[in-house]
Amino acid sequence: MMIASPNSFTITHQLAEHFYAQMLLIRQTEQQFLELFAQGKLNGTVHTCIGQESSAVAVVNAMDTQRDIIFSNHRAHGHFLAYCGDVEGLLAEVLGREGAVCGGIGGTQHLHAGNLYTNGIQGGIAPCATGAALAEKMKRSGAITTVFLGDGTMGQGAVYESMNIAALWQLPILFVLEDNGIAQSTPKQQEHAGDLSTRAQTFGIQTFTADSFDVLALHQTTVAAVGLVRQQQCPAFLVVNCYRLGPHSKGDDTRSPEELAAVEQRDPLRQLELQIDPEQRQLIQQSVQQRIQAAVQDVLGRPFISREGKE
Amino acid sequence: MSQQLTNLESLRSALQSAMADDETVVVFGEDILDPYGGAFKVTKGLSTAFPNRVFTTPICEGAIVGMANGLALRGMRPVAELMFGDFITLAADQLINHAAKFPAMYNGRVTLPLVVRTPMGGGRGYGPTHSQSLERMFCGVPHLSVVAPTIFHDAGKLLRAAIASDGPVVFIENKLLYPLRQQLHSTATIQHDVLDPEAEYPTVRLRNFGAGDSADVTLIANGGVSRFLPSLLERLADEEIRLQAVLPSVLSPLPPIAPLAAAAADSGRVVIAEEGIATNGWGAELAARLYESCMGRLACPIVRIGAMPTVIPAAKHLEDEILPSETTILNAILKVLS
Numbered sequence A: 001m002m003i004a005s006p007n008s009f010t011i012t013h014q015l016a017e018h019f020y021a022q023m024l025l026i027r028q029t030e031q032q033f034l035e036l037f038a039q040g041k042l043n044g045t046v047h048t049c050i051g052q053e054s055s056a057v058a059v060v061n062a063m064d065t066q067r068d069i070i071f072s073n074h075r076a077h078g079h080f081l082a083y084c085g086d087v088e089g090l091l092a093e094v095l096g097r098e099g100a101v102c103g104g105i106g107g108t109q110h111l112h113a114g115n116l117y118t119n120g121i122q123g124g125i126a127p128c129a130t131g132a133a134l135a136e137k138m139k140r141s142g143a144i145t146t147v148f149l150g151d152g153t154m155g156q157g158a159v160y161e162s163m164n165i166a167a168l169w170q171l172p173i174l175f176v177l178e179d180n181g182i183a184q185s186t187p188k189q190q191e192h193a194g195d196l197s198t199r200a201q202t203f204g205i206q207t208f209t210a211d212s213f214d215v216l217a218l219h220q221t222t223v224a225a226v227g228l229v230r231q232q233q234c235p236a237f238l239v240v241n242c243y244r245l246g247p248h249s250k251g252d253d254t255r256s257p258e259e260l261a262a263v264e265q266r267d268p269l270r271q272l273e274l275q276i277d278p279e280q281r282q283l284i285q286q287s288v289q290q291r292i293q294a295a296v297q298d299v300l301g302r303p304f305i306s307r308e309g310k311e
Numbered sequence B: 001m002s003q004q005l006t007n008l009e010s011l012r013s014a015l016q017s018a019m020a021d022d023e024t025v026v027v028f029g030e031d032i033l034d035p036y037g038g039a040f041k042v043t044k045g046l047s048t049a050f051p052n053r054v055f056t057t058p059i060c061e062g063a064i065v066g067m068a069n070g071l072a073l074r075g076m077r078p079v080a081e082l083m084f085g086d087f088i089t090l091a092a093d094q095l096i097n098h099a100a101k102f103p104a105m106y107n108g109r110v111t112l113p114l115v116v117r118t119p120m121g122g123g124r125g126y127g128p129t130h131s132q133s134l135e136r137m138f139c140g141v142p143h144l145s146v147v148a149p150t151i152f153h154d155a156g157k158l159l160r161a162a163i164a165s166d167g168p169v170v171f172i173e174n175k176l177l178y179p180l181r182q183q184l185h186s187t188a189t190i191q192h193d194v195l196d197p198e199a200e201y202p203t204v205r206l207r208n209f210g211a212g213d214s215a216d217v218t219l220i221a222n223g224g225v226s227r228f229l230p231s232l233l234e235r236l237a238d239e240e241i242r243l244q245a246v247l248p249s250v251l252s253p254l255p256p257i258a259p260l261a262a263a264a265a266d267s268g269r270v271v272i273a274e275e276g277i278a279t280n281g282w283g284a285e286l287a288a289r290l291y292e293s294c295m296g297r298l299a300c301p302i303v304r305i306g307a308m309p310t311v312i313p314a315a316k317h318l319e320d321e322i323l324p325s326e327t328t329i330l331n332a333i334l335k336v337l338s
Helices: A008-038 A053-061 A077-084 A087-095 A125-139 A157-168 A215-232 A257-264 A268-273 A278-300 B007-021 B061-073 B085-099 B134-138 B155-164 B223-238 B257-267 B282-297 B316-322 B326-337
Strands: A069-072 A116-118 A145-150 A173-179 A206-211 A236-241 B025-029 B054-056 B077-081 B115-120 B145-147 B169-174 B191-194 B204-207 B217-221 B243-247 B250-252 B270-277 B303-307
Touching (some): A008 A268, A008 A278, A053 A236, A125 B085, A157 B061, A215 A268, B007 B077, B025 B061, B061 B085, B085 B169, B134 B169, B169 B223, B217 B326, B243 B257
Parallel strands (some): A069 A116, A145 A173, A173 A236, B217 B270
16 A cells, blocks of 8 residues: 555655645635526536545546546536646636636536546446446556446446446446435435445455545545556446535535534545644645635636637 | 449448458447357458457447447447347437537547447338337437438448548448348449539439439438339339439438439429338428428429338238338329329
């Protein structure tokens, strides 16, 4: 494991600060989206991952972002920002302004940057990711593919079709289940029989389990899963038990105050904060805040994207 | 000589040459490995020649096309086979919400060179779920091409064009055309020419009369119904009825309307025929476009021929009543002439 070295204390601290900065960037960017929506400046919808940032940060940082491939879903801001950190491009995308990563067409759910692809159809990306894994295996690029799924998506047949083929053909793909226990408004127990964490075992896919509350531990588990996928050129299943602190999109949270208070206690950002030197923490907070404020000001000042010249 | 090939041989040899020419071409489908070589044998020999690039899959049409999408996004040129066209509904999400969306919704920053080949059509007594022509359901999907050869097209050349294309293509093969020999040149009674030889997916014109004359009637048709044309053109020639048949090979998006409208206006009388259900079909869109382009030059309303809007029965005599035939097309031609 990467943390078990003589100066592991320093490395852990550096990693914690790095993760904290990324998680805070994701949290505050999404809070900014909600605010812009409330101000009537952001059209449509956004699905925030508030409370789940650690999953994006831990998993993406365990990958080789120069060559590895990521497929994500409707709740993708965290994965996108952990992958490329392009706050301006993402802001411009959801605001329909010049410089948008997908020309304002994709919006919040349909993002592409480098080797990251997202789509808003539940489960549809699973076979796409499996095909990407096959492509990289055929090309002998050494790249692995990660696909982020939610617990609600585990109802889709496409996921199991993909796991079957990934195991049958031994493809280098990591299926990540971000299990926040709720699909839009419906609790997991009302949607799924049995235990989601055992779903991959029947295909002979090794399963790893971790909790999003502790980003460093989650990262360690992911490093092990990614290592297996890359070295053995085989699939793996990573179950991340996580907690959605916010609504599905906006104002559609029907959970009781007691439930919300309970998930509030599992905020990985607050947990990580305790492990960061206060002075350092303040510096990171200031820097992230300035970055986002500057980005918002910059992007809101840009012209709207025109359809001119498009088919 | 290429005109001696059957439709099946032409397609098979195109797959062979596409794989030989480009190592990014990969082929997927159910039961496609040798010695079986696919339910309709289009892939026969491929897995022997290219064992590492031909994959037999589990029964999972959604994942077959989904995987092909992922391969296409990552620089490969996948050709997926769906054993029966009826099963394409299982892959509709991957075609409509993934293949056709990725390049456009990522603002043109990715390409998606995907071909989904599938046999459509009835006439073999396979019944309600193995006989349909469902291509009309994919016509009109933005950024998705639907291509269907007739026996008057070089099917293999069309397939090579589809494989070379950087966008997703649904490639429709009519089951009854497979054993028929392609007719790519004029004969003593049928003039064969191509309206747009430079096009990626050209439109063929057949005439049972000499150049210089005008047609009495224009038949615009696609895919499987082309098998009726050799006989139909000759029968009408015997009756001294000048028929021109216009056969687009791309069903969606429609090819440029001007040449089709010119052909329609030339006779002023138009029949449109397809094997699929005519209601909300390919012909409905085509007719609307023709009315927009040349209504004033038409002598009578356009008549559309297609399958009756019901399930396709398994019993042969019942199936025959549901699907378009040489007789139903002939009757439609006589109707617009009267």
